Amino acid sequence: xxxxxxxxxxxxxxxxxxxxxxxxxxxxxxxxxxxxxxxxxxxxxxxxxxxxxxxxxxxxxxxxxxxxxxxxxxxxxxxxxxxxxxxxxxxxxxxxxxxxxxxxxxxxxxxxxxxxxxxxxxxxxxxxxxxxxxxxxxxxxxxxxxxxxxxxxxxxxxxxxxxxxxxxxxxxxxxxxxxxxxxxxxxxxxxxxxxxxxxxxxxxxxxxxxxxxxxxxxxxxxxxxxxxxxxxxxxxxxxxxxxxxxxxxxxxxxxxxxxxxxxxxxxxxxxxxxxxxxxxxxxxxxxxxxxxxxxxxxxxxxxxxxxxxxxxxxxxxxxxxxxxxxxxxxxxxxxxxxxxxxxxxxxxxxxxxxxxxxxxxxxxxxxxxxxxxxxxxxxxxxxxxxxxxxxxxxxxxxxxxxxxxxxxxxxxxxxxxxxxxxxxxxxxxxxxxxxxxxxxxxxxxxxxxxxxxxxxxxxxxxxx
Ligand SMILES: Cc1cc2nc3c(=O)[nH]c(=O)nc-3n(C[C@H](O)[C@H](O)[C@H](O)COP(=O)(O)OP(=O)(O)OC[C@H]3O[C@@H](n4cnc5c(N)ncnc54)[C@H](O)[C@@H]3O)c2cc1C
Numbered sequence: 001x002x003x004x005x006x007x008x009x010x011x012x013x014x015x016x017x018x019x020x021x022x023x024x025x026x027x028x029x030x031x032x033x034x035x036x037x038x039x040x041x042x043x044x045x046x047x048x049x050x051x052x053x054x055x056x057x058x059x060x061x062x063x064x065x066x067x068x069x070x071x072x073x074x075x076x077x078x079x080x081x082x083x084x085x086x087x088x089x090x091x092x093x094x095x096x097x098x099x100x101x102x103x104x105x106x107x108x109x110x111x112x113x114x115x116x117x118x119x120x121x122x123x124x125x126x127x128x129x130x131x132x133x134x135x136x137x138x139x140x141x142x143x144x145x146x147x148x149x150x151x152x153x154x155x156x157x158x159x160x161x162x163x164x165x166x167x168x169x170x171x172x173x174x175x176x177x178x179x180x181x182x183x184x185x186x187x188x189x190x191x192x193x194x195x196x197x198x199x200x201x202x203x204x205x206x207x208x209x210x211x212x213x214x215x216x217x218x219x220x221x222x223x224x225x226x227x228x229x230x231x232x233x234x235x236x237x238x239x240x241x242x243x244x245x246x247x248x249x250x251x252x253x254x255x256x257x258x259x260x261x262x263x264x265x266x267x268x269x270x271x272x273x274x275x276x277x278x279x280x281x282x283x284x285x286x287x288x289x290x291x292x293x294x295x296x297x298x299x300x301x302x303x304x305x306x307x308x309x310x311x312x313x314x315x316x317x318x319x320x321x322x323x324x325x326x327x328x329x330x331x332x333x334x335x336x337x338x339x340x341x342x343x344x345x346x347x348x349x350x351x352x353x354x355x356x357x358x359x360x361x362x363x364x365x366x367x368x369x370x371x372x373x374x375x376x377x378x379x380x381x382x383x384x385x386x387x388x389x390x391x392x393x394x395x396x397x398x399x400x401x402x403x404x405x406x407x408x409x410x411x412x413x414x415x416x417x418x419x420x421x422x423x424x425x426x427x428x429x430x431x432x433x434x435x436x437x438x439x440x441x442x443x444x445x446x447x448x449x450x451x452x453x454x455x456x457x458x459x460x461x462x463x464x
Contacts, residue, residue, distance in 0.1 A: 002456045005030065005251045005264040007239045007279075008271035010038030011438055012429045014225040015445025016268055016452070018071060021229060023453055028262065029229055030253055032238040032275070036226035039398060040438075042217025047346035049217050050304040052396035055335050055353060056080065057218065057438045058209045063446050064439060071228060076220050080211035084340045086318035089155055090327050095314065095383055098152075111147060118145035123186040133407050136165040136173060143187065155322035158332040161436060162298035162358030162402050172413070173405035175435075211319075213341055218438075242267060244283035248425060248459070265459055266425040266452050273297075273412075273432035274400055285422030291415050295432050297400035298358045299365035303376045304337070305352050306345055306392025313385025316350060321383070325360050329383070330375045332358050349391060352380060359404065369395050403432035425455055 004020055006013045009031035017029040035041075039053035059065065068074045087098045091110055099105035106116055122143050128134060134142075136157060140149040149165065157165045161173065171178045180190035195205065204210075214220035226233045234255070241252040248265040269276055269289075277293035320335035334354040338345040345351040354376045357365025367375070373393045380386055416428045427448055434444040 002026070002265040002459065003028065004266045004268065004452055004456075005249065005262065006268045006270060007242075007251070008032075008038065008269070008275070008430065009036040009222065009226060009233065009235075010270060010272075010430060010441070011040060011222065012431070012434075012441040012445055012448075013268065013270035014222050015067065015442050016270065016429070016448040017232070018067075018225045018228055019445060019449035020452060021232070022070060023449065025453060025456065027229070027232060028264070029226070029233050030237040030239050030251065031233070031235050032271075034235045035222075036233065036235070037219055037222030038272075039401065040218050040222055041396060042219035043394070044216065045394060046306075046392055048304070048306050048349075048351055048392050048394075049341075049344045050351070050394050051213075051217055051337070051353060052302040052304070053398070053401075054218055054438055055337065056211045056213055056340065057221075059212055060204050060209045060439045061443055064442055067442060067446075071224055073214065073221060073224050076214040076216075076224070078213050078215055078341050078343075080213075080319070080340045081342065083317055084211075084319045084336065088318055088321035089151065090321055090323045090329070090383060091151060093327065093382070095321050097318070110151065115145055115147040115151075119148065119188075123188045125186070127181055127185050133410070134170050135407050136168045136170050139170040139177070139181075140165065143181070150326050151324050154326070155324040155333070158325070158358055158360060159322050161404060162300050162332060162355065162360075163404050163406075164359040167359070167404065167406045169405055169407045169409050172409040211340070215343070239279060241280045241282065242269070242426070244423060244426075266427070266455055268427040268429055268448055268452065270429045272400060272430060273403055276428070276430070281419075283423045283426065285419055287415060287419050287422065289419075292412065292432070295409075295412055296359075296404045296406065298402045298404060299362050299397075299399050300332075300358055300401035301356045301365045301367070301372055301395055301397045303331075303354045303356060303372050303395040304393070305354070305373070305376060305380065305390040306349050307352070307386060307390055308388055309348055309350050311386055311388030312350055313387070314383075316352075316384070320353075329379045330361070330364060331356055331379045332360065334380065345392075351392075352384075354380065357401075365401075366397060366399065402436050405435075425459065427452065 003026040006017045006029045017027045020027040041052040043050045088095045089098050099108040140153045157163050184190035237253045237255045239253045243250040249267045250263050252261050273292040273295040276289045281289050316336040316339050322333040323329050331354045337351040337353045434440045
C-alpha cells in the first residue's frame with residue numbers, strides 16, 4: 001500500500017491531504033498542535049466572531065469553487081457584503097476613500113497632481129532590463145514615482161505582507177507585477193490586455209474576485225477539511241525527523257510523551273519555514289532544512305475591538321483602512337469586519353480588526369495585551385471618530401506571522417527545488433514557497449496532490 005505523510009495542517013497541508021484522499025490515496029496528516037488551520041484562527045465569544053489570522057479569502061480561481069463543492073464547504077460560504085467594496089487610505093490623519101475607477105483617481109484628494117501626472121506617464125516608461133534584483137520600492141519609484149510608493153504601496157505592502165517595500169523583492173513577492181512589466185511593458189497596459197489571458201487560465205483578477213469567508217469564520221475551512229480526513233488527521237504530533245529509507249520515507253514524531261515512527265511512500269512538508277528548519281532531514285542530498293531559518297518573518301498582533309455602533313462616528317462603509325508608515329500611527333491597518341460579514345458583532349455593535357507590528361514596527365507586536373488594546377483604541381478613536389470605550393476586546397500574537405519574500409529570496413526557492421530534485425517523493429510547500437495568500441496555498445495543494453499521485457505511479461508498492 002502506497003501512503004503519503006503530510007506534515008503541518010495549515011491550509012496547504014489540509015488541501016493536499018483532502019485532495020489525495022479524494023483520489024483514494026491513503027494519507028496521514030501530522031499536526032503539532034491540537035487544532036487544524038495553522039495561522040487561520042477564528043474565535044466566537046460574547047456574540048462576536050473574531051478572526052486573528054486571515055479574515056478573507058479571494059476567490060481567484062475555479063479550483064477553489066471545486067474544493068468547496070466536493071468538501072461540503074459551499075453551503076457555509078458567506079460572501080462579503082457589497083457595501084464593503086470601498087477601501088480607505090489614511091492621508092494627513094484623514095480616512096479617505098481610495099479611487100476605484102480611473103476617473104475617480106484623477107478627482108481624488110489622495111494624490112497630488114504631480115503623482116497623477118506621473119501615473120499617466122507609466123505606459124511610456126521603459127521595461128526593467130538590468131541584471132540586479134529590484135525591491136518593490138525601487139520598482140514603484142521607477143514606474144509610478146515616490147508619492148505613489150509612500151502613500152499607496154507602502155500601505156498595501158503592510159496590508160499583504162506586513163512588510164517593508166524597501167526590502168521586499170518585486171520578482172519574488174509580486175511576481176505578477178514583474179511579469180506584467182516584462183510582458184506588456186507597463187502595469188496599466190497589462191491591466192487592459194491581461195484580462196484575456198487570465199480568462200483563458202480560468203483566473204479572475206484580484207480586483208474582480210469575490211471576497212468570501214464562512215458562516216463561522218475561516219476556521220470552518222480547516223475544520224471541515226480535517227473532519228473529512230477522519231482518523232487520518234493526527235493532532236498533537238510534532239514531527240522531529242524525516243528519514244529516507246529504501247521503501248520511501250520514515251516519519252519520526254512525538255505524541256505526548258511517546259516517540260513514534262511511521263513509514264510512507266511520499267512526504268509533503270507544509271509547516272512554516274522556521275518549523276521546517278527545526279526538523280532533521282536525513283536523506284541522500286547534501287542539503288538540509290536549516291537554511292529556512294534564515295527566512296525572515298514579520299511579527300504581528302491581531303487586535304479585535306467591539307464598539308457600540310452609536311459610539312462610532314465613521315459610517316464604516318467599506319472593507320477597511322490602510323495606514324502608510326509616514327502617517328505615524330501604531331496600527332498597520334483595520335478591517336471593518338462587521339461591515340464585511342454581518343454576523344461578526346451583536347445587534348447594535350460593530351467589530352474592528354486591527355493589525356499591529358509587522359516589519360514597520362516589529363517591537364509593538366509583542367507588547368502586553370492591555371497596552372495593545374489601549375494603543376489600538378487610541379488610533380481608532382482618532383481616525384474613526386469614536387467617542388466611547390470598546391465593549392469587547394481580544395487579541396492574538398503571532399511572533400512569526402508572515403514570511404518575507406525579501407531581495408535575495410531566490411536562494412530559498414533554489415534550495416526547495418534542489419532538495420525536491422535530490423529526494424524523489426519529498427515535497428516542500430507552505431506560504432514561504434508559494435506566496436502568502438490563502439488562495440495561492442490552496443492552489444498549491446492541487447498541484448501537490450497531482451504531483452504526488454503521479455509520483456506514486458512510478459514507485460513499487462510496499463506494505464506500511
Ligand atoms: C495575521 C495574519 C493575517 C492574514 N490575512 C490574510 C488574509 O486576509 N487573506 C489571505 O489570503 N491570507 C492572509 N494571511 C496569510 C495566510 O493566512 C497564510 O499564508 C496561510 O494560512 C498559511 O498557510 P500554510 O499552509 O503555509 O500553513 P501555516 O498556517 O503556517 O500552518 C503550518 C502548520 O504546521 C504545523 N507544524 C509546524 N511544525 C510542525 C511539526 N514539526 N510537525 C507537525 N506539524 C507542524 C503548525 O502547527 C501549523 O498548524 C494572513 C496571515 C496572518 C498571520
